[in-house]
Amino acid sequence: MNTILQQWITGQVLLVSSRLMSAGITRDWGVAIHGGAGSIPVEMPPGRRDECMAALKGILDLGVQLLSAGTAAVDVAEQLVTGLEDEPLFNAGRGSVFNIDGEHELEAAIMDGSSLDCGAAAGLRTVRNPIRLARCIMDHTGHVMLAGSGAEEYAQSIGMERVDPSWFDTDRRLAELERYKAEPATLEQEGSTVGAVVRDVEGRLASATSTGGMTGKMAGRIGDSPLVGCGTYADEGCAVSCTGRGEDFVRHVAAHKVALLAGSGGLGARAAVERVLRMMPDAAGGIIAIDREGVPVALFSSRGMYRGRADSTGLFETLIHGEE
Amino acid sequence: MNTILQQWITGQVLLVSSRLMSAGITRDWGVAIHGGAGSIPVEMPPGRRDECMAALKGILDLGVQLLSAGTAAVDVAEQLVTGLEDEPLFNAGRGSVFNIDGEHELEAAIMDGSSLDCGAAAGLRTVRNPIRLARCIMDHTGHVMLAGSGAEEYAQSIGMERVDPSWFDTDRRLAELERYKAEPATLEQEGSTVGAVVRDVEGRLASATSTGGMTGKMAGRIGDSPLVGCGTYADEGCAVSCTGRGEDFVRHVAAHKVALLAGSGGLGARAAVERVLRMMPDAAGGIIAIDREGVPVALFSSRGMYRGRADSTGLFETLIHGEE
Numbered sequence: 001m002n003t004i005l006q007q008w009i010t011g012q013v014l015l016v017s018s019r020l021m022s023a024g025i026t027r028d029w030g031v032a033i034h035g036g037a038g039s040i041p042v043e044m045p046p047g048r049r050d051e052c053m054a055a056l057k058g059i060l061d062l063g064v065q066l067l068s069a070g071t072a073a074v075d076v077a078e079q080l081v082t083g084l085e086d087e088p089l090f091n092a093g094r095g096s097v098f099n100i101d102g103e104h105e106l107e108a109a110i111m112d113g114s115s116l117d118c119g120a121a122a123g124l125r126t127v128r129n130p131i132r133l134a135r136c137i138m139d140h141t142g143h144v145m146l147a148g149s150g151a152e153e154y155a156q157s158i159g160m161e162r163v164d165p166s167w168f169d170t171d172r173r174l175a176e177l178e179r180y181k182a183e184p185a186t187l188e189q190e191g192s193t194v195g196a197v198v199r200d201v202e203g204r205l206a207s208a209t210s211t212g213g214m215t216g217k218m219a220g221r222i223g224d225s226p227l228v229g230c231g232t233y234a235d236e237g238c239a240v241s242c243t244g245r246g247e248d249f250v251r252h253v254a255a256h257k258v259a260l261l262a263g264s265g266g267l268g269a270r271a272a273v274e275r276v277l278r279m280m281p282d283a284a285g286g287i288i289a290i291d292r293e294g295v296p297v298a299l300f301s302s303r304g305m306y307r308g309r310a311d312s313t314g315l316f317e318t319l320i321h322g323e324e
Numbered sequence: 325m326n327t328i329l330q331q332w333i334t335g336q337v338l339l340v341s342s343r344l345m346s347a348g349i350t351r352d353w354g355v356a357i358h359g360g361a362g363s364i365p366v367e368m369p370p371g372r373r374d375e376c377m378a379a380l381k382g383i384l385d386l387g388v389q390l391l392s393a394g395t396a397a398v399d400v401a402e403q404l405v406t407g408l409e410d411e412p413l414f415n416a417g418r419g420s421v422f423n424i425d426g427e428h429e430l431e432a433a434i435m436d437g438s439s440l441d442c443g444a445a446a447g448l449r450t451v452r453n454p455i456r457l458a459r460c461i462m463d464h465t466g467h468v469m470l471a472g473s474g475a476e477e478y479a480q481s482i483g484m485e486r487v488d489p490s491w492f493d494t495d496r497r498l499a500e501l502e503r504y505k506a507e508p509a510t511l512e513q514e515g516s517t518v519g520a521v522v523r524d525v526e527g528r529l530a531s532a533t534s535t536g537g538m539t540g541k542m543a544g545r546i547g548d549s550p551l552v553g554c555g556t557y558a559d560e561g562c563a564v565s566c567t568g569r570g571e572d573f574v575r576h577v578a579a580h581k582v583a584l585l586a587g588s589g590g591l592g593a594r595a596a597v598e599r600v601l602r603m604m605p606d607a608a609g610g611i612i613a614i615d616r617e618g619v620p621v622a623l624f625s626s627r628g629m630y631r632g633r634a635d636s637t638g639l640f641e642t643l644i645h646g647e648e
Contacts, residue, residue: 105474116575122546123447123472143545144574148447148472150429150544220474221467222446229553229577250468251440253553253580260584 027294028312029067033059033080033196034298035090035306036211037243037286039188042303042321049320052089052306056318059083060308063198064316073198073206073239074112074135081108081131081208084194088170090306092194093129096168096212098177101219104168106212107226108134109145113205113234120226123148126162127155131210134226136160144228148220173215180216189214192285193225195232195241199294205239207232207255214246224249229256237263237292238272244285244302252280254287262291269297277301351618352636353391357383357404357520358622359414359630360535361567361610363512366627366645373644376413376630380642383407384632387522388640397522397530397563398436398459405432405455405532408518412494414630416518417453420492420536422501425543428492430454430536431550433469434462437529437558444550447472450486451479455534458550460484468552472544497539504540513538516609517549519556519565523618529563531556531579538570548573553580561587561616562596568609568626576604578611586615593621601625 035056044052059080066076085093085108096104108130109120119138122145127133133155137146146154155162180187195209209232211225223246224231231242233255240255240262249255254276262272269291277287277299286300288307296309298319308318359380368376383404390400409417409432420428432454433444443462446469451457457479461470470478479486504511519533533556535549547570548555555566557579564579564586573579578600586596593615601611601623610624612631620633622643632642 111575118575120546123474141542141545142571143542144571145546145551146542146544147546148544150447150542153543218465218467218470218474219477220470220472221465222444222469222471227469227551227553228574229551229580233577247466247468250552251435251442253557253577256553256577256580257584260581 026292027199029201030199030290030294030296030311031060031063031067031076031196032288032290032296032298032309033063033084033307034241034243034286034288035084035194036192037300037302037305038192038284039302040304040320052320053318055087055089056306056308060310060316060318063196064310067198067200070201073200073204074110076198076200077196077206077208078110078131078135080196081194081210082129085129085131085210090194091192091212092210094168095170095173097173097215099213099217099219099221102177103219104165104212105219106130106210107222108208108210109226109228109232110134110138110208111206111228111232111234113236113239116235118144118228120145120228121147121151122222122226123220124151125165126152128161128163128167131208133160145226147222168212176215184216187215193231193243195243195288197239197241197288197290197296199239199290203292205234205236205290207234207239207241209241224254229253231255233259235259235263238269238289240287240289242285242287243305244283248280248283249285252276254280258287258289262289268293269295273297273299350616351523353525354523354614354618354620354635355384355387355391355400355520356612356614356620356622356633357387357408357631358565358567358610358612359408359518360516361624361626361629362516362608363626364628364644376644377642379411379413380630380632384634384640384642387520388634391522391524394525397524397528398434400522400524401520401530401532402434402455402459404520405518405534406453409453409455409534414518415516415536416534418492419494419497421497421539423537423541423543423545426501427543428489428536429543430534431546432458432532432534433550433552433556434458434532435530435552435556435558437560437563440559442468442552444469444552445471445475446546446550447544448475449489450476452485452487452491455532457484469550471546492536500539508540511539513569517555517567519567519612521563521565521612521614521620523563523614527616529558529560529614531558531563531565533565548578553577555579557583559583559587562593562613564611564613566609566611567629568607572604572607573609576600578604582611582613586613592617593619597621597623
């Protein structure tokens with residue numbers, strides 16, 4: 001029983017469903033990843049579909065290898081999101097969308113549930129892997145979050161790899177910006193974020209999220225991904241990463257709400273994610289989460305979500321739509 | 325009974341203490357303000373003590389006038405924090421602390437609990453009243469948060485009042501930076517933020533928070549104040565504004581935790597604030613909150629907190645330390 005749950009109970013809140021937490025079989029380890037939720041056409045071009053599935057499988061397989069070898073949850077989360085950032089198919093790192101000025105502004109956050117340590121970066125234009133900068137901010141600055149030129153200066157000072165902003169460009173995202181500029185209301189944001197949630201063999205939980213934001217966003221806009229509690233959260237009971245229209249996940253502080261309901265609230269990850277998605281009926285998006293039992297969860301209210309789940313019982317699946 | 329509480333209960337979580345929510349007398353309106361918590365010396369220079377108390381009384385009196393006249397909670401919260409920003413005694417707006425580069429980077433957030441609408445701005449160097457910019461972001465951009473040069477450009481585009489960065493300077497904060505540079509570990513941050521929480525005559529709740537951050541912070545550092553859920557939060561059940569070392573309030577998502585415990589958790593504002601401060605034993609700081617019953621709460625774990633409370637039953641008090 002974790003500390004928060006104890007405090008919750010001693011505070012007169014009776015948790016009749018806490019038994020749910022111990023009803024299942026605890027996995028040695030588990031992991032879920034996502035490459036964004038959104039209006040992903042069911043009839044995808046076969047080539048693109050195969051590319052996305054191959055990318056998800058490659059990242060998920062890396063997670064399996066790392067976790068089987070006993071790597072710590074926060075290190076696995078960082079490495080998987082680094083891989084997803086480097087994959088131009090997804091909206092994070094290389095392949096990020098363009099803002100209304102035709103520029104990229106990247107953001108990311110990471111959190112170690114065992115210590116509540118967290119790090120976040122936003123407004124990045126030249127840092128190749130935002131999640132790695134978030135990790136360094138967490139480990140070395142005494143701060144949680146750095147943004148804009150201050151974040152870039154810090155990245156420079158520690159020798160973090162930086163790239164020309166054009167490195168993030170892809171023709172596909174440029175075409176999206178042009179469609180957005182022509183008809184802002186009609187552009188369906190297809191896949192908005194990448195993320196990973198992890199339970200390691202020691203039972204530690206961690207989450208990480210990274211994104212280029214939304215096509216046509218205003219310069220300086222910060223979404224939910226780098227905001228601790230909104231797009232990214234982990235404590236001793238649950239690790240969470242969100243994807244979808246960021247503003248909705250911010251106003252609901254969605255990741256923290258999932259973690260509290262799953263852990264202290266005794267619902268476990270699946271019921272907690274279902275509950276929070278229902279609380280946001282207007283917000284099309286998705287949430288991945290994993291609780292102390294290690295069952296990876298990936299649910300969404302949008303048309304699709306690039307996602308994968310694996311655990312030590314042999315589960316290994318990658319999916320895009322609901323019907324697979 | 326609010327919607328979230330209903331969902332919580334139907335979700336198998338029994339709230340034995342929900343009766344606490346209706347045990348008291350509901351006020352027509354209530355308000356709490358703070359000018360920061362921290363290591364405020366008990367033996368303050370009498371002149372400074374009088375100045376601080378006069379400033380708090382002036383702001384609180386404005387709140388009483390506005391609320392008695394039926395002004396909406398979110399408008400009251402914005403106006404009170406605007407007043408606190410313009411008061412050079414407190415660390416927000418004019419009078420903000422300096423970062424390690426000798427510059428000011430200001431940040432603020434506002435939230436309307438009745439709609440969950442929220443707005444936030446960070447990394448501001450020339451916007452006279454950050455809370456007013458946060459409000460405009462909430463009302464007009466479709467985004468929740470803008471930072472850095474993008475936020476400044478937006479402020480310029482809507483004709484918001486901007487000032488030379490030196491306008492925020494005060495000799496006292498410059499001396500603090502010099503002390504910090506000489507001995508970083510020994511500087512006690514005296515008062516770190518300003519904020520307001522409000523319940524209006526219609527029962528709507530709102531909160532607002534603004535700050536210059538912490539003396540000697542890294543360039544680009546974002547604290548808890550502009551982070552929805554961390555330093556600032558409001559929903560239908562509770563409005564919350566935090567002050568103290570921001571990083572601690574971020575990792576605990578403190579404001580959202582208070583609101584959930586107070587509203588959905590049935591504890592009411594006072595018990596919820598006490599609980600969350602106990603959950604953060606290493607974090608010296610303070611929290612103001614107000615719940616649906618309208619009883620304003622201002623509690624802290626630091627040596628002192630500049631604060632004031634008023635409500636429609638005649639309560640009107642301003643305090644700095646615990647023993648008054």
